[in-house]
Amino acid sequence: MTSDLPQDPAGFAATGLTDALVDVLSGLGYEEPTPIQREAIPPLLAGRDLLGQAATGTGKTAAFALPLVQRLAARADRGGRPSALVLVPTRELAMQVSEAVHRYGRAAGARVLPIYGGQPITRQLKALDRGVDVVVATPGRALDHIGRRTLRPADLDTIVLDEADEMLDMGFAEDIEAILADTPAGRQTVLFSATMPARINRMARSHLTDPVTIRMGDASTPAGEAPLVRQSAYIVAREHKPAALGRVLDLESPAAALVFCRTRDEVDTLTEQLNGRGYRAEALHGGMTQEGRSRVVARVRAGTADLLVATDVAARGLDIDQLTHVINYDVPAAPEAYVHRIGRVGRAGREGVAITLAQPREHRMLKAIERTTGRRLVIETVPTIADLRERRLDMTRASLQEALLEGGLDPFRVVVNTLADEHDLMEIALAAVKLAHEAGGNVTDEQEIPDVRPRPARPEKPARAAPGPRSGGAPAGRAARRERIPAADMTRLFVNAGRNAGIRPQDLVGAIANESQLSGREIGAIEIADRFSLVEVPEAAADAVITALRGATIKGKRATVRRERY
Incomplete structure (x- = not known):
């Protein structure tokens, strides 16, 4: 794939990458390094340990994968055993990182293997036996192979922890510690995390040696790209959320949107409701097989579906270029999750939109998100039936304008001339507009959605005095x-x-x-x-x-x- 935009290979060349690798990037349509790539690639090429804070969508995969590939290409004898291990939280991210390393290293003959649960282990064993340079694995499956001695930590000279905060949140802390404990002391260790809680800093102090520290702002400001994301919220009662979402989608007309729900059942129910409204929606959650999930993502990437309704767990590691909107049907349980979600849009200079539907009692959660991101969430009014009708008329007007500009109308002139004998030309035009408008669908909502306001915060109750001991020894x-x-x-x-x-x-x-x-x-x-x-x-x-x-x-x-x- 090549880009129609002017190439700037010198931008990547300035990071220390070889001409051969710069040519590969140019052929893939890469124009210039992102901020995290510009800062991270030189020290990684020099063999330094690195602690990087970078949110989803900032280009951190290439930031660690390109130095890996270049160092592999420079080795005269790679042998058959992996020299680099990339640990990731999910199978989706394992496949994504593996594909990236393969693309960058294909010309250099880099051998990469994704390892994750749900995949036949015999296939993994055969690939390791044939010879692999880079293993991209979830922690549990990596530890499994270490126990089988099919993956030897002593052979590793580079370990990358990608999305380290996600791995700790998912309970992989002990697995990661066990893997790192058996690796050589002189290895290169790279840790990337969207957030930097105390436990990430403790891990860095324990396992990184004199690391270069790079912070691309908070997770709330993904390396200069966050300003391209328009963020807003709608306050709506729970029973009206499906209708409110439909109206918001009607007005926004996203090319492709990722809609987050809290539960699997909610994903299935909302997907059915959206399809009933005329959208091409697909569900994605942990209750589906891996094959089914892959098919769904492929349909979105191919443009045969325009809405992907998913849970957080199922959507981890997803990278879909076509996304224009991220919609929080449920407010995320933590501000950090919000940051991860909206990081999927507004990438590579494109504008993106992040919309949240919140119940009145969840207004305080929106405030917490604002404090974390440092940006104000604009509270919008749920579109009314009149708004929808006006939007539909605008779409009809735009379609007619496009037809006029395209031309090719002569075959229809005889129809107009025949009708003009009996009707006024304005009346004929109005009838044509009516038919075009009705062909585009009508507003089906019959009831207005009540306008609600955020609930005021409850005053704090005074603390109770601790009760004294009771007879009978009750604690x-x-x-x-x-x-x-x-x-x-x-x-x-x-x-x-x-x-x-x-x-x-x-x-x-x-x-x-x-x-x-x-x-x-x-x-x-x-x-x-x-x-x-x-x-x-x-x-x-x-x-x-x-x-x-x-x-x-x-x-x-x-x-x-x-x-x-x-």
Whole structure:
């Protein structure tokens, strides 16, 4: 693929890449390095360790892959064993990074192998036996091969941790530590993360040697590209969200949009509703087979679908160039997740749009996002029926204008001349416009969506004094918990993880909403202690929630969930 835009190979040449590799990039249509590439490639070529903060969509894959390829090309004898390992959080990202390394290193004969769960391990074993230069793997499967001795950490001279914060959030911390513990002390270690929480800094201090540190702004400002993303939000009651989304899509007319939902069921339901509205929507979630997910993504990339409705987990690692819009049908549980989502649009100089649908009680979450991103979310008014009709008329007007400019209208002149004998030309034109307008579809919404305002923040209640000891030896903590009795139709569940494990209310809400049939608004009060948490759920759904969370992990810790014992 080549670009019609002027090439600037000197931009990449200035980073220290060889002429051969610069030619490869020019042939792929790369024009100039992104900021993270410009800063990261020279020290990586020099063999330095690197700690980089860069959000999704900033070009960090090429930032570490190009130096890898160049160093491989310079080696006279590569042998058959991998010398570089790239650890990534998901199979989708493993495939994406592997494809990138293959594209950059094809001329140099670079051999790359993606390794992830859900793929026959015999195929991986045969490829490793034939000889591989770079392995791109999820931590669990990499550790599996290390245990089989089909991947030897002692042979590695470069390790890359890509999207390190995602890997830690997914519970891979122990796997990563185990892998790094067996690698040579003189290896080159590269760590990229969209955010820099304390645990990422601790990992860097433990495993990186005198690293070059690069920060492309906060995760909220992806290397100069964030200003190209127009961010807005609509406040709408939950029962009106499907209709509100349809109206927003009608007005925005995205070329391709990624719509995020919180649960699998919500993805399936919303996909069906959008298809009923006339959109070509596809669902993507963890309940689908890998083959099915690949087909869905291929349809979006090919332009046979214009909406991809997905959960966060299923969409991790996706890179679709055609995307113009990211829509948060549900407000993300954490501001960092919002940053990851919107990083998928507004890339490579193109403008993008990020839209969030929030319930009135979620207005404070929008404020948290604004604090994290440092940018204001414009609160828009949900389009009215009149707005939709005006938009449809604009589209009809644009279509007629295009037809007039294209010409080729002579075959239809006889129709106009015949009608002109009996009707005024203006009346004929109006009838033609009416037919063209109706052919484009009519506004099907019959009811206006109520205009709602954000709920004011609740005033904080004064802290209660800690209760004194009770007769019978009941612990003070349990006595304090008993002071708050769940509503008659609610019950309280005990979760064996609390403040010491970094558990936050949004972690519990996200886990329950993702794994069970409950929505976030159905979950009641949450109390987090040092070593456990208590969550109120509807009594009728308690057993189903316990079953759904059996074996699940929350913040990397396997969850034990049961009814609270009084």
